C-alpha cells in the first residue's frame with residue numbers, strides 16, 4: 064500500500080460512496096473513495112484511511128445493473144455504486160477504454176452487431192461444421208451398421224409405400240445384370256424392384272448399397288439405357304453415402320447418441336425421413352449428376368438417355384398435377400435443384 068503514479072491530484076473530484084470488503088469477512092463496510100492521483104484512498108466510517116497502490120488494483124467493469132468492482136490485494140474488494148468507473152479512477156489506472164467498453168456493451172448497435180456475428184458463427188457451424196462432421200460419421204460407421212439401417216428403412220418402406228413388383232423375374236434379373244455390368248462392376252450394389260403407384264416412377268438409393276426401382280419407372284422408360292441413366296445418378300448417391308450424410312446432418316445430436324449407445328433406431332427413423340421426402344441438398348444432387356455423367360462417359364452410354372428420361376419424368380409430373388393429383392411424390396431423379404432445364408441441357412448437349 065505505497066504510492067505511485069505521477070498524474071495531477073484530482074482534488075476537484077467528488078468523493079465516491081462505496082462498499083468495502085476487507086477480505087476476512089463477508090461483511091461490507093460503508094466507505095468513501097477519496098480522489099487522489101498518487102494512491103487509492105479508502106476512508107472507512109471510523110475515519111481510518113487505507114491506501115492502495117494503483118498498480119495493485121484490478122478494475123472489473125459493470126454491465127447493465129451490475130456495479131463496477133475494484134479488486135484489491137488479499138481478497139479485499141470495493142463495490143462501486145453503479146456500473147460506471149469514475150473518470151479519475153480510469154485515469155489513475157490507465158483504464159480509459161473501460162468507459163468505451165461499457166458503452167459498447169450497453170449500445171443497441173453493438174448488441175445488433177453481436178447478434179449478426181453470432182448468427183454468422185451459428186450459420187457456418189450448420190453449413191460447414193455439421194456437414195463435415197456428418198460426412199466423417201457416415202464414413203466411420205461400419206458396414207454392418209449400414210446394412211442393418213438400410214434393411215430397416217426398406218422394411219418400413221415395404222410396410223407403408225411399396226408392394227411386390229409385378230415385373231417378371233426374367234425382366235428384373237436382366238436389368239440387374241445390365242446394371243452390375245455397366246454401372247457397378249466390382250462393387251456389391253444391388254437392385255430391388257417394387258410396385259408403387261404412390262411414389263410413381265422412382266428410384267431410391269438406400270444406405271445398404273441397394274437401389275429400389277419402381278415398376279412405374281421401368282414402364283415409363285422407352286429403353287433400358289434410360290433406366291441405367293437414372294440408376295447412374297442413384298449410384299452417385301450410394302457412392303457418396305448421401306442418404307446417410309443427409310440424415311446425420313438433419314439429426315446430428317440424436318445420431319451421435321445412437322453411435323454412443325449403439326441404438327440405431329434414431330438413425331433408421333432419420334433415414335426413412337430422408338428417403339421418403341427425397342430431399343437431398345443441392346450439392347448432393349449436383350455431385351450425383353456429376354457422378355452419373357462420368358459413369359456414362361466411361362461406359363459409353365450416350366448422355367442423351369439421361370435427358371430423355373428426365374424430360375419424361377418432368378412431363379409425367381405435369382400430367383399428374385393437371386389431373387389434380389396432390390399426392391404425387393417428386394422422384395429423387397427429378398429434383399428441381401439444379402433446375403431440370405439446366406440438367407436436361409447439360410446431358411443433351413454432351414458430345415456422346
Ligand SMILES: [Zn+2]
Pocket residue numbers: 296300343348351395396398
Ligand atoms: Zn438425386
